[in-house]
Amino acid sequence: MSAADATILLVDDHSVVREGYRSVLQKQPGLRVIAEAADGAEAYRLYKSEAPDLVIMDLSMPGIGGIEAVRRIRQWDKSARILVFTMHENAGFAVQAIRAGARGYVTKTSPPETLVRAVMDVLAGKIAISPDIDHELALSRLAGESSAADVLTPREFEVLRLLLAENTTEEIAETLHVSPKTVANLHSLIKDKLGVGSDIELVRLALRQGILTEVDLGEA
């Protein structure tokens, strides 16, 4: 491990999976894994104390998720290099991750070579997107699926989040201090803007776009 080795921080809540990253990266000369984190908060702490050249970050994690961790790390170090490595094969997550400041997005279905290649690219200052996500992004463009975060106003987005999280229209109206009628109107407007006909479709869209994750659903 020469002084020129690139240092890496691994972030994934599954220890056996981190073991896999390690194994793959060890075979590559010039890379050195110096730390591992199991959630976003720990990742942030370790980034500050270890100052790695690169972070490989999973998205779905307990507590602070990967997207938020990316945001925080980038806020602390504007030049941080973060490669997102996740199971989510939908374009919505990729867009969110890149906007949050990630320099790459690779899915876990990719072969090890793709991961290694992406690591090298990001270290070289390039943006790395795995081929399947490139394709997804192209498709979502073609399908013209409106990304919720873009087409919705802040208030509408807030209502959407509450609709997915809370239960009744009345409860949401109360927490927002507005009339139930307004919530109902917004609810309808949101479905219209997103081009969905039913609440079930709405939830599906939200999941696809990463507004809601499967783990979010469980805890409520």
Next chain:
Amino acid sequence: MSAADATILLVDDHSVVREGYRSVLQKQPGLRVIAEAADGAEAYRLYKSEAPDLVIMDLSMPGIGGIEAVRRIRQWDKSARILVFTMHENAGFAVQAIRAGARGYVTKTSPPETLVRAVMDVLAGKIAISPDIDHELALSRLAGESSAADVLTPREFEVLRLLLAENTTEEIAETLHVSPKTVANLHSLIKDKLGVGSDIELVRLALRQGILTEVDLGEA
């Protein structure tokens, strides 16, 4: 690798993750990974040709999912030993997996020792459940959450699946060759039986119970 080594088939659609299993299991004497599969169909083929002593199986995979793969393998070999190793920490999936014939259920958040221990237990003929899932199962018992598959009649369950998968009531009525009114009635009855007030809650419940997985949502 002595002749007494226990042979193992790894099934996971993420190659880097399989690498992790390998790495962990290799450190354990007496175990030998003889094959890897990336989806349920391949797992079934390889089980038949390789006849491993144990299968370590992920659940969420493209095409034939893990549950179905467990079912098929067990159908072909009633004494197959399958350990499910997955990210899903909800009791619903565990119940489904065990009913399908799995001999163990361990979550990926578990430390490597737990996985190794479970492998040994299953090989010894025991049923292995990781502590977090034990806890989840206990909770779901206490909460008395009615499991959809139990409380719903076959027809109702079918309608529920279609509600989550298809779009409009009319489409479902057509595929089922019944009146849209009947579907609406069933829809209402289902929500009543499951104790949910809105469609959004319905989707959430379905996700918790593993009737629907996040990947299912994406492809429709």
Next chain:
DNA sequence: CGATCGCCGGGAAAATTTCACGACGGTGCA
């Protein structure tokens, strides 16, 4: 200043959900 946009809600029509009810076939049981 006029135009636009986000936000809030009322009113009324339109659609949906819910409820009560009946019919039919199958099953189990005395």
Next chain:
DNA sequence: TGCACCGTCGTGAAATTTTCCCGGCGATCG
């Protein structure tokens, strides 16, 4: 055999919700 029960399907009417159209208010922009 008769009876009660359950699952499935459907109708009609009431209750509720969704949707559409409307106006008002404040902020922003050219």
